[in-house]
Amino acid sequence: MSDMPQLIDPFNRAINYLRVSVTDRCDFRCVYCMSENMNFLPKKELLTLEELDRLCSAFVSQGVRKIRITGGEPLVRRGIMGFFESMSRHLDSGKLAELTLTTNGSQLRKYAADLARFGVRRINVSLDTLDEAKFAKITRWGRLKQVLDGIDAAQQAGLRVKINMVAVKGTNDDELFDIVEWCAARDMDLTFIEVMPMGDIDTVERLDQFWSLKDVEAELAGRYSLTDLAENSGGPARYKRIEDTGQKIGFITPLSHNFCEACNRVRLTCTGQLFQCLGQEGEFDLRQILRDNPSDDLPVITKIHEAISFKPKGHDFDYSRQSVGGKMSRHMSHTGG
Numbered sequence: 490m491s492d493m494p495q496l497i498d499p500f501n502r503a504i505n506y507l508r509v510s511v512t513d514r515c516d517f518r519c520v521y522c523m524s525e526n527m528n529f530l531p532k533k534e535l536l537t538l539e540e541l542d543r544l545c546s547a548f549v550s551q552g553v554r555k556i557r558i559t560g561g562e563p564l565v566r567r568g569i570m571g572f573f574e575s576m577s578r579h580l581d582s583g584k585l586a587e588l589t590l591t592t593n594g595s596q597l598r599k600y601a602a603d604l605a606r607f608g609v610r611r612i613n614v615s616l617d618t619l620d621e622a623k624f625a626k627i628t629r630w631g632r633l634k635q636v637l638d639g640i641d642a643a644q645q646a647g648l649r650v651k652i653n654m655v656a657v658k659g660t661n662d663d664e665l666f667d668i669v670e671w672c673a674a675r676d677m678d679l680t681f682i683e684v685m686p687m688g689d690i691d692t693v694e695r696l697d698q699f700w701s702l703k704d705v706e707a708e709l710a711g712r713y714s715l716t717d718l719a720e721n722s723g724g725p726a727r728y729k730r731i732e733d734t735g736q737k738i739g740f741i742t743p744l745s746h747n748f749c750e751a752c753n754r755v756r757l758t759c760t761g762q763l764f765q766c767l768g769q770e771g772e773f774d775l776r777q778i779l780r781d782n783p784s785d786d787l788p789v790i791t792k793i794h795e796a797i798s799f800k801p802k803g804h805d806f807d808y809s810r811q812s813v814g815g816k817m818s819r820h821m822s823h824t825g826g
């Protein structure tokens with residue numbers, strides 16, 4: 490692969506990981522992510538699945554080795570399995586090392602087998618609680634049983650499942666050990682995520698939701714023996730192993746820990762905006778260039794290189810002064826979590 494083109498940013502970081510939001514819509518309304526009455530984008534604003542394929546393929550041609558599909562809820566986008574099927578050609582050719590997905594799990598019963606068939610090997614499923622009533626409260630529209638059933642289907646299809654749990658103060662802080670042990674019993678790794686200031690949501694203040702992962706880690710260390718893992722995915726996660734269960738535990742701590750030194754990723758929204766950083770407002774419009782050049786990918790590839798040449802050093806999130814600093818105007822579901 491050494492003769493492949495590469496995307497290198499101003500801080501000499503190779504950008505080989507693309508996260509793609511394929512829709513801003515969702516069948517849930519998680520309290521930290523969306524307001525109950527969201528205004529979604531008009532359909533014409535969205536990239537078509539063919540346009541998404543063209544853009545993702547342009548990134549692959551420039552050395553991107555891993556693509557994560559996210560949203561909104563990616564599996565509610567109509568026709569999305571056709572997109573996975575089409576993208577699997579890059580896995581077959583060896584240009585793409587991994588095609589993966591972050592999902593709320595609600596549609597996995599329907600799609601897990603197809604995902605496996607199209608070359609997906611590992612998925613992240615977001616699950617913040619094992620309590621039905623709390624699940625309904627956090628997701629507003631979700632049903633726990635459907636998600637648990639989806640996780641079963643994914644494991645039956647041979648997909649490796651990692652659980653993502655957002656740490657929400659006053660909500661799932663009494664379930665820490667239950668969730669760790671539930672995941673261990675199912676041979677699933679687990680990553681904790683701190684609430685990030687993305688987009689306006691009603692009902693709750695961000696600072697009220699913020700449960701620092703320093704506290705989560707201290708609680709875990711009080712019960713288990715934790716070992717640091719050197720592993721670095723180029724993102725905001727740090728990893729530890731719980732020796733008692735053998736599980737790998739991730740901590741995504743944008744607010745209490747800086748993670749940008751080894752950043753290897755950029756994000757593409759469902760409208761074709763390229764964000765060089767989740768925690769900065771800077772963006773590049775790739776949709777117009779794509780639509781202006783229906784049969785020539787060079788202009789879009791040139792623009793991708795230009796965008797990477799402006800990738801900032803790090804994010805601006807900051808809760809340290811007891812106020813929410815660096816708050817982003819867009820929702821996580823737009824940029825893709």
Ligand code: SAM
Nearest residue numbers: 522560561562591592593615653684685821826
């Ligand atoms: N719908 C899919 C899901 O929930 O997995 C994919 C998109 S969702 C935006 C991706 C991840 O972002 C989820 O794990 C979710 O819990 C997390 N998330 C959403 N809003 C967040 C916020 N404000 N702070 C931290 N994590 C958030």
Ligand code: SF4
Nearest residue numbers: 515517519522561593
């Ligand atoms: Fe939907 Fe995922 Fe946001 Fe929850 S976190 S509302 S499942 S996009």
